[in-house]
Each structure stands twice: as C-alpha cells, then as structure tokens.
Amino acid sequence: MKDSKTRLAILGTMSDLHRQPISYDLACLRKVVVDLAPDLLCAEITLDNWEQEEFSRASFEVREALAPVIASTDIVLVPVAPTSEQYADFTPDSGWRQRLVRTFDRILRWGQIQADDVKNVNGMWFGAFCHTVCWLTEMIWTAKDRAAWEKQNEDLVENIVHAIQRDSGRRVLVVVQCQRLHRLIPLLHVYDDLFTMVAYQNL
Secondary structure: OOOOOEEEEEEEEOHHHHHOOOOOOHHHHHHHHHHHOOOEEEEOOOHHHHHOOOOOOOOHHHHHHHHHHHHHOOOEEEEOOOOOOOHHHHOOOOHHHHHHHHHHHHHHHHHHHHHOOHHHHOOHHHHHHHHHHHHHHHHHOOHHHHHHHHHHHHHHHHHHHHHHHHOOOOEEEEEEEHHHHHHHHHHHHOOOOOEEEOOHHHO
C-alpha cells in the first residue's frame, strides 16, 4: 500500500549570487530541480504575480531558474509568498543600521561563496553560519520590520501547509532563499503530522 504521507524537502538558494562562477550556479539550481522532479514546487512568488506572469518582484531564482523549469516540465509550481517583500527589502534606509546590515550582507555572501556548492549551502555548517549572520542582521532592523518579516514567514508556511492539505501524499520541494531557512524549519515542524521532512537529496 502506498504511503499517503507527504514528503517535504527544503532547498536553500542564494539569489543573484547564482550568477557568479560558483558550483551552485543557475544551471546547477535548474538541474537539481529537474533531477528531483517534485510533484509540487513551492516558490517565492505571490499568486497574483504568478498568474499574471509578473516576475519583476519575484526572487531572482524564480525568474531565472524555476519559471523556465516549470515551463518545460510537468512540475507544478505553487506560489507561496504572501507578499512581494524579500529579505533585502528590510534593510534600513540610512544611517549606522544600514551600514552594519550591509557589512553582514557582505559576510553572508563571503560564506555563500566559500560554501560554493548546493550540498554545502544546504548543509549543517553553512546553515549554522547563515543562521547566525541572519539573526544578527535582523536584530539591527527596526522592530516593525522584524515583525513584518516574522509575519511574512508565518504566512508563507501557512501557504505551504494549505498546498499539502489540498494535495496530500505528494513529493513537495520548497525552494526559498537561505535567509529564510532558520525561520521556516521550526515553523514547519509544528505540522510534522502532515508530512515527513527529508533532506532535498532524499526527496
């Protein structure tokens, strides 16, 4: 008898750094998704933008990698972003906060380049590094922006859960920028009764 429980994996990405000459480039991202061939691909784009094919506010990965993959395969994309704001949009407009956030952003990009490939970027050591840098960055944001970021991630998880509930028993790949991972994973674990969370390689 077929196991009816959904299998869910999360794939962390790195925005426009995928343009750089590293192993985890755009071609690699596309290949990973094609090779995994999930039934559902949850991506950072709003429903309205996806239906209108308005990709200008979508994440770089959606525009340059995921949308082309969806267009050429049977994978079903599920838009799960509740709003168009991305991590960088919460950077303070000016002053010392802005300068410090930009410093942490350079540190994060350095770490992403050192990680280099998809396995390392989605591995334990880079995960701890990214979590630390992102946590420090978020502490510099205004309280209003931190609350908005937290709410956006909570709503994003709700959208993922609704997709799973509508179509249970599927293989679901959630593709989000790595800055979200330390937020999403604990929120998703609340719903362990709905799915089995696995490493992306084991989807």
